[in-house]
Amino acid sequence: MTGPLILGLESSCDETGVGIVRGHELLANEVASSVEEHVRFGGVVPEVASRAHLEAMVPTLERACAAADVDLSELDGIAVTAGPGLMGALVVGLASAKALALALDKPLYGVNHLAGHVAVDLLDHGPLPQPCIALLVSGGHTSLLRVEDMARSITELGSTIDDAAGEAYDKVARVLGLPYPGGPVIDRAATGDPRAITFPRGLTAGKDQERHRFNFSFSGVKTAVARWVETRQRDGEDVPLADVAASFQEAVCDVLSAKAVDACLATDTPALLIGGGVAANRRLRALLEDRTAAHGIELRTPRPALCTDNGAMIAVLGSAVVSAGGRPSSLDIGADSSLPV
Ligand code: KG4
Ligand code: ZN
Numbered sequence: 505m506t507g508p509l510i511l512g513l514e515s516s517c518d519e520t521g522v523g524i525v526r527g528h529e530l531l532a533n534e535v536a537s538s539v540e541e542h543v544r545f546g547g548v549v550p551e552v553a554s555r556a557h558l559e560a561m562v563p564t565l566e567r568a569c570a571a572a573d574v575d576l577s578e579l580d581g582i583a584v585t586a587g588p589g590l591m592g593a594l595v596v597g598l599a600s601a602k603a604l605a606l607a608l609d610k611p612l613y614g615v616n617h618l619a620g621h622v623a624v625d626l627l628d629h630g631p632l633p634q635p636c637i638a639l640l641v642s643g644g645h646t647s648l649l650r651v652e653d654m655a656r657s658i659t660e661l662g663s664t665i666d667d668a669a670g671e672a673y674d675k676v677a678r679v680l681g682l683p684y685p686g687g688p689v690i691d692r693a694a695t696g697d698p699r700a701i702t703f704p705r706g707l708t709a710g711k712d713q714e715r716h717r718f719n720f721s722f723s724g725v726k727t728a729v730a731r732w733v734e735t736r737q738r739d740g741e742d743v744p745l746a747d748v749a750a751s752f753q754e755a756v757c758d759v760l761s762a763k764a765v766d767a768c769l770a771t772d773t774p775a776l777l778i779g780g781g782v783a784a785n786r787r788l789r790a791l792l793e794d795r796t797a798a799h800g801i802e803l804r805t806p807r808p809a810l811c812t813d814n815g816a817m818i819a820v821l822g823s824a825v826v827s828a829g830g831r832p833s834s835l836d837i838g839a840d841s842s843l844p845v
Contacts, residue, residue: 638658
């Protein structure tokens with residue numbers, strides 16, 4: 505295998521990720537998550553996440569170098585997430601990458617986290633079909649992107665106007681008395697009838713759909729589930745968990761899959777890629793498989809471990825930037841919590 509040997513550091517949320525790739529070949533992908541420390545708060549606490557990154561960065565880097573059997577002196581470059589994400593968390597990754605770049609005299613590449621979610625599928629399924637549409641769904645972001653060239657040209661078609669999809673899962677889990685993070689728990693609990701309760705599908709009808717064709721809204725469905733549960737409890741009735749979870753999940757995944765396929769059709773784009781923690785969802789994957797097949801759209805789904813935040817996605821994006829002749833970043837590059845793609 506050929507291509508540049510790139511180290512990737514990721515620290516935008518609660519995962520400290522260190523990946524090493526050579527070209528499109530994955531050599532190491534070590535992740536330390538602080539998720540357990542956030543459980544009792546029901547969501548990521550930025551200050552706690554930043555401290556955890558500080559503690560985890562060096563041991564995770566050492567594990568990645570050992571797994572890849574690579575010495576840092578052999579690297580061709582260091583890629584790091586410059587944004588978007590939590591400011592204090594991003595700063596830890598950037599400071600670490602700058603220190604390594606300076607000490608080792610290697611070029612530094614500050615890259616976009618969302619573009620990393622797009623690039624990572626290369627490691628599983630080879631070169632991306634370009635152009636493609638990317639549906640990125642996690643606890644922090646929900647976006648539809650049109651990817652002309654992942655290293656140089658990505659356009660955001662739309663995004664959530666309120667909660668991210670994963671955030672809605674996490675909040676609904678709380679309402680149902682289920683632990684954080686709620687996505688995988690609701691995915692498993694959703695064994696009931698998805699048509700038992702009709703929860704709202706945000707921005708899919710009338711003027712909303714016209715104005716927000718590629719945008720999402722999940723605060724309505726979250727509130728509807730909370731009201732529904734409150735009413736049942738007030739009336740002293742049981743809450744049928746399996747049905748509520750399945751019906752909520754159906755509302756979210758129906759909208760995500762319909763809008764993603766609509767984006768492919770509207771922009772005449774024959775391939776769809778998914779990424780982010782919610783992309784691990786089984787119902788979302790099943791709906792996307794059916795709906796893309798119905799329109800002859802190629803569906804690219806990275807394995808779940810590459811869908812969630814990790815360093816390999818940053819490393820492989822860095823490798824693509826280097827291969828495309830991208831210029832290194834200056835050592836005074838700053839973190840940007842709302843960096844656009
Ligand atoms: O990408 P990720 O690990 O971190 C960021 O938020 O950036 O995504 C975590 C989110 C959480 O909100 C979690 O509840 C959700 O992804 N999630 C899922 C599933 N697995 C994780 N949501 C639905 N179904 C799942 N199977
Ligand atoms: Zn992410």
